[in-house]
Amino acid sequence: xxxxxxxxxxxxxxxxxxxxxxxxxxxxxxxxxxxxxxxxxxxxxxxxxxxxxxxxxxxxxxxxxxxxxxxxxxxxxxxxxxxxxxxxxxxxxxxxxxxxxxxxxxxxxxxxxxxxxxxxxxxxxxxxxxxxxxxxxxxxxxxxxxxxxxxxxxxxxxxxxxxxxxxxxxxxxxxxxxxxxxxxxxxxxxxxxxxxxxxxxxxxxxxxxxxxxxxxxxxxxxxxxxxxxxxxxxxxxxxxxxxxxxxxxxxxxxxxxxxxxxxxxxxxxxxxxxxxxxxxxxxx
Numbered sequence: 001x002x003x004x005x006x007x008x009x010x011x012x013x014x015x016x017x018x019x020x021x022x023x024x025x026x027x028x029x030x031x032x033x034x035x036x037x038x039x040x041x042x043x044x045x046x047x048x049x050x051x052x053x054x055x056x057x058x059x060x061x062x063x064x065x066x067x068x069x070x071x072x073x074x075x076x077x078x079x080x081x082x083x084x085x086x087x088x089x090x091x092x093x094x095x096x097x098x099x100x101x102x103x104x105x106x107x108x109x110x111x112x113x114x115x116x117x118x119x120x121x122x123x124x125x126x127x128x129x130x131x132x133x134x135x136x137x138x139x140x141x142x143x144x145x146x147x148x149x150x151x152x153x154x155x156x157x158x159x160x161x162x163x164x165x166x167x168x169x170x171x172x173x174x175x176x177x178x179x180x181x182x183x184x185x186x187x188x189x190x191x192x193x194x195x196x197x198x199x200x201x202x203x204x205x206x207x208x209x210x211x212x213x214x215x216x217x218x219x220x221x222x223x224x225x226x227x228x229x230x231x232x233x234x235x236x237x238x239x240x241x242x243x244x245x246x247x248x249x250x251x252x253x254x255x256x257x258x259x260x261x262x263x264x265x266x267x268x269x270x271x272x273x274x275x276x277x278x279x280x281x282x283x284x
Contacts, residue, residue: 100275101148137163166186172260230251
């Protein structure tokens with residue numbers, strides 16, 4: 001459980017679901033250090049063992065500078081890496097200064113870069129949790145000829161690509177970790193009252209908030225379910241010799257998830273690193 005964590009990093013941990021997860025880990029593991037990262041420091045940090053470090057997770061060069069600084073400081077290794085950064089927006093393709101759609105940069109490419117760069121500072125049995133949508137992904141939902149949706153972008157296709165490629169990548173990490181016992185997990189949080197509506201058009205914000213108040217769970221309840229799923233699934237997966245899992249909003253393992261073919265995983269990985277590494281070279 002979270003009480004066994006000695007060091008955790010939660011990117012997207014300055015608000016919403018990530019903030020809820022960070023606070024729960026900090027409360028349950030009082031001797032642990034919990035690092036939260038995002039663009040803005042929260043007004044309220046309720047636990048002394050939570051530390052804020054600024055990060056714009058939409059830019060690959062910012063992420064690389066952040067991870068390089070972490071590694072060069074030779075800090076203790078991480079037991080838990082949680083990635084929750086994201087936005088709720090109906091806008092069309094909106095590119096960052098590095099040429100990546102902002103939504104996809106936050107929900108997919110930046111998360112993968114964080115994992116890749118932080119692998120050397122993860123403990124051999126660390127847990128990596130990506131909170132996005134561990135239920136709906138499938139290789140059949142991908143436009144394999146336009147994985148970054150440069151030519152065929154739509155809000156629905158962007159969502160499908162981010163969550164489906166995440167599925168492929170957690171299986172890729174699990175298959176290529178050279179004997180280590182790290183667990184890579186992709187979770188569906190369900191409907192959560194997390195104040196993500198700020199980037200919706202003004203006329204949709206009030207209805208969205210009303211629905212959230214009536215139907216959504218609190219960030220603390222979501223955090224409890226996400227952490228339960230992380231530790232339960234890591235334990236059961238290891239017994240099965242599997243080091244990846246998808247789970248639902250109650251923390252229950254999704255046993256019927258598609259196992260990707262090696263060539264599918266590799267194609268997604270090759271595409272991901274091409275986009276990320278091009279962005280890292282952008283403007284140099």
